[in-house]
Amino acid sequence: MSAHAAPSTLTRRRLLQGTAALALAHALPSVAAPEMPDIPLLAELLAGRTPRWERLRLDLPALADNGQTVPLKLTMSGPFSPGPTVQAIHLFSEKNPVPDMAVFEFPVPIEKIEIDSRVRLAGSQKVVAVAVMSDGALYAAAADVVVTIAACLDGS
């Protein structure tokens, strides 16, 4: 049996190594780039471009008790000058009736990008932030939030 296996280049070990590498190659990009939720206004902003999932950071609690007011933090690591500066950061919601939640604009270049606010979330969902740079480059960040009590839509 060993005499039969020896001349073959495809050993069991080689096969397993190859399969593992292939699995890893497939797994890695999905870790680096989360799936973009299907939001028409977000697609409009991206216009077919793929943002880089780096530098921008979106912090939301993983679990929010009350969707009426959920603390949100946006940070982006510099340095920005010399080089492209941040022009605007767009905030999108996957489930809210108004998907374009907010746009933060920076009319003058700023070295420190850190924004805090509080948002309403109509249920558990993904929130996406996209930073538009002065050279047109896009950076994105996403956060998944589980909302126990959604921001009420019906007044009940």
Place this chain on the structure above:
Amino acid sequence: MADSRISVPPETRRGEPFEVRILIRHPMETGYRTDESGQHVARNVIRRFTCRYNGAPVFAARMSSGIAANPYLRFFVTAHDSGTLDFEWVDDGGARGQARAEVKVA
């Protein structure tokens, strides 16, 4: 409407970013609610918020009903000269709010 609370450091350093915090009293009415008598409550949210530093815009926000009632914002502005920060916002009803803070650059 003109109710707001602002926090700016008492002294800033030239060329360095400083923290600005503002809390505006506003219902940010979504337009999806009805009142006690079953009447539809019209949408009324702050649409636009701007911050000017000695007259020049340094930060702005376009908002929607996705921003919680009594909007809170914390952001940074780079200090260059002593002067004023002027905040202005306008809601769906066309009501305008204004506030001012002093900036001291050491």
